[in-house]
Amino acid sequence: MKRIIPIMQIKDRLMYKSKGYHDHVYVGDPLNALRIFNEKGVDELIVIDIGASHADYEIDYEFLEDLASEAFMPLAYGGRIRSLEDATRVISIGFEKVVLNSGAFLKAGLIESISSYIGSQSVVLSVDIGRKGFFKRHEVFHSNGKRRVNDSLRNLVDQYIEKGVGEVFFYDMIRDGKMDGLDPAFLNFISGEYSVPTIVAGGVRDVKDFSAAFDYGHDAVGVGSAFVYAAKGQGVLIDYFKGNYEGM
Amino acid sequence: MIGVLDYGFGNIKSIINIIHHVGGEVVIVRSPEEISAIDTLLLPGVGHFKKAMSVLEEKGLVEPIKNHARSGKYLVGICLGMQLMLEFSEEGNCEGLGLVKGRVCQFSQNHSLKSINMGWSKVVVNRSTEITKGLLPNSRFYFVHKYYVVCENEEDVLLSSTFGKEFTASFQRNNLIGFQFHPEKSHKYGMQVFKTLTEL
Numbered sequence: 001m002k003r004i005i006p007i008m009q010i011k012d013r014l015m016y017k018s019k020g021y022h023d024h025v026y027v028g029d030p031l032n033a034l035r036i037f038n039e040k041g042v043d044e045l046i047v048i049d050i051g052a053s054h055a056d057y058e059i060d061y062e063f064l065e066d067l068a069s070e071a072f073m074p075l076a077y078g079g080r081i082r083s084l085e086d087a088t089r090v091i092s093i094g095f096e097k098v099v100l101n102s103g104a105f106l107k108a109g110l111i112e113s114i115s116s117y118i119g120s121q122s123v124v125l126s127v128d129i130g131r132k133g134f135f136k137r138h139e140v141f142h143s144n145g146k147r148r149v150n151d152s153l154r155n156l157v158d159q160y161i162e163k164g165v166g167e168v169f170f171y172d173m174i175r176d177g178k179m180d181g182l183d184p185a186f187l188n189f190i191s192g193e194y195s196v197p198t199i200v201a202g203g204v205r206d207v208k209d210f211s212a213a214f215d216y217g218h219d220a221v222g223v224g225s226a227f228v229y230a231a232k233g234q235g236v237l238i239d240y241f242k243g244n245y246e247g248m
Numbered sequence: 249m250i251g252v253l254d255y256g257f258g259n260i261k262s263i264i265n266i267i268h269h270v271g272g273e274v275v276i277v278r279s280p281e282e283i284s285a286i287d288t289l290l291l292p293g294v295g296h297f298k299k300a301m302s303v304l305e306e307k308g309l310v311e312p313i314k315n316h317a318r319s320g321k322y323l324v325g326i327c328l329g330m331q332l333m334l335e336f337s338e339e340g341n342c343e344g345l346g347l348v349k350g351r352v353c354q355f356s357q358n359h360s361l362k363s364i365n366m367g368w369s370k371v372v373v374n375r376s377t378e379i380t381k382g383l384l385p386n387s388r389f390y391f392v393h394k395y396y397v398v399c400e401n402e403e404d405v406l407l408s409s410t411f412g413k414e415f416t417a418s419f420q421r422n423n424l425i426g427f428q429f430h431p432e433k434s435h436k437y438g439m440q441v442f443k444t445l446t447e448l
Contacts, residue, residue: 001368001388041435043368044390069265074390074433091294094262096392096433118295119328121364121392166364166394197366219367 003043003220004210004242006227007201008033011051013063017228018050019177021130021145027228033238034070037227040240042073046099046169046222049079059086061093068094076124082107087114091122099169101126102143104160115164120196125165127157129186129202130173138189145173154192161196168194169222172202179225179232182209191216205232207243214245250446251277251286255307257300257328258292262432270439272446280312288448289316293328297352297395298340300328310345317347322423322448330419330426331397339395348421349400360412366392369429371407371417379420380406382444387437389417389429397428 008030009016015033016024030047037045047067051057057080068075077090078099087098098118103110104125115123128141132148140149140156149156157168172186180203187200200213201222213221230237250267252260254276267274274290277283291313293300304310317323325333334344337352344352355363370388373380389409396415399405406425407418419426431438 003367038435065261068259068261071262072266072269072433072435072438074392074430088256091259092256092261094259094265096259096294096430116296117299119394121366121394122294167366193361195361195363197362197364219362 002210002214002245003199004240004245005044005046005199005220005222006037006042006240007046007048007222007224009048009050009224010063011049013060016050017177017225021173021176023177024050027236028238030067031070033228034067036238037240038070038072042240043242044074044076044220045071046076046078048099049077052079059090061089064090064095065093078124078126081114082110084113084117087118091118097122097124097167099124099126101128104165105142105147105149111160111163111165115166120164120166123165124167124169124199125157125160126169126171127153128171128173129189138186141173153190157194161194165196167197167199169199169201171222172200175203177225178203179205179229181205182212184212187212187216193217207241207245210243210245249286250274250288250290251283252290252292253283253309253313254278255300255303255309257295257303258326259294259432260292263290263292263326266432266439266442267446270443270446272442280308283309283312283316288322288324288445289313290445291323291325291329291332293326293330293332295328296339297328297331297337297344298342300332301340301342301344304332313345314347317345317424320423322425322445323347324445325426326432327393327428327430330428331395333424333426334397337395347424348404348419348426350398350404350419352395353398354395355411364392364394365396365411368434369409369411369417371409371429374405374408375403375420377406377420378448379418379425379441379444382440382447384437384440387440389427389431389434389437391417391429393428397426
């Protein structure tokens with residue numbers, strides 16, 4: 001069954017929505033949003049701590065426990081996971097999966113050590129896609145979109161699956177927060193046959209984006225703004241819809 | 249009284265939460281003494297089979313779990329916990345608790361392009377027992393696993409699901425029960441499973 005997954009961005013125990021990857025707009029109380037998503041029976045929920053890029057940051061386990069205690073759906077957490085202990089503690093609190101971005105790229109052996117303990121099915125690699133250079137070619141970035149990866153996407157993903165990644169999350173940094181729909185050029189850039197499940201996100205607006213993503217063979221779609229705002233340019237409204245994929 | 253085993257593998261908090269949510273009582277057990285004091289033992293698990301078995305051995309929990317199983321009291325394994333109850337797993341080429349005949353195998357290309365079954369699936373009831381009677385119609389559950397159980401005895405298979413091909417989603421052999429999916433994360437369908445467990 002295909003999955004439609006709300007992405008919840010938190011910072012200092014508040015809920016935010018990013019736009020253009022770097023701007024953060026306050027949208028409400030995370031616990032409240034989680035309760036609503038719970039009631040609506042969402043497939044999964046991804047919680048990303050976007051405050052985690054500050055140097056002194058520590059994972060807010062206490063808050064994550066509060067969130068997990070209200071959730072009867074699968075949860076994934078990403079934000080400053082830098083060690084096996086971080087990962088196992090997040091799992092024990094009530095999360096099914098951990099999402100790694102910077103940690104995976106900056107810390108040699110991290111993916112291997114985490115997946116050999118909690119299993120690769122619980123390890124998600126977050127891959128940020130942006131554009132660079134005169135020709136505005138698609139490239140892979142990490143560490144809050146600041147560092148560019150010097151390798152082809154295919155090589156990179158295959159390498160990380162080998163290390164023990166069990167799911168890949170492709171994020172379009174350019175369309176982030178815009179609700180303009182998934183970019184066909186982005187979908188093209190990341191297309192391929194992957195031996196692990198894949199999620200795509202960045203700019204999702206409506207069910208047409210779900211179809212586009214699934215036509216490319218992806219297993220899940222991550223949705224930020226479209227589940228947080230009533231419509232583009234309108235106020236906050238926590239919602240969830242699956243369109244034709246209800247019960248599928 | 250339900251006891252959930254805390255041996256360092258798995259999200260016991262979620263299990264505790266959902267049992268409370270359906271109005272049941274549950275305690276965390278960590279030692280042989282605590283295990284012998286409860287009626288139904290839940291064996292959770294998210295992680296590597298071989299690592300989990302070595303931790304159970306280190307903590308001296310293997311015999312207490314086997315004794316609990318032999319006593320006729322319910323032993324319910326969830327995800328990795330279910331797999332540990334089998335004889336052998338390809339994950340680490342390791343022996344399990346051997347309480348239920350069969351082995352744990354890895355999903356191969358014969359099943360699906362993807363090496364991991366991740367997502368919601370419906371289940372088919374193979375046999376009707378006190379466990380299946382309570383299931384909501386059209387129940388679907390959340391699965392996230394790379395390895396799957398193959399029961400030696402067909403009659404032990406309680407629920408089946410499909411990932412490319414059919415596989416065992418749940419087994420029951422008398423008091424020994426296993427769920428490959430995560431009932432604690434399967435919304436109302438999972439709540440119903442725990443409601444049934446609290447009423448055993």
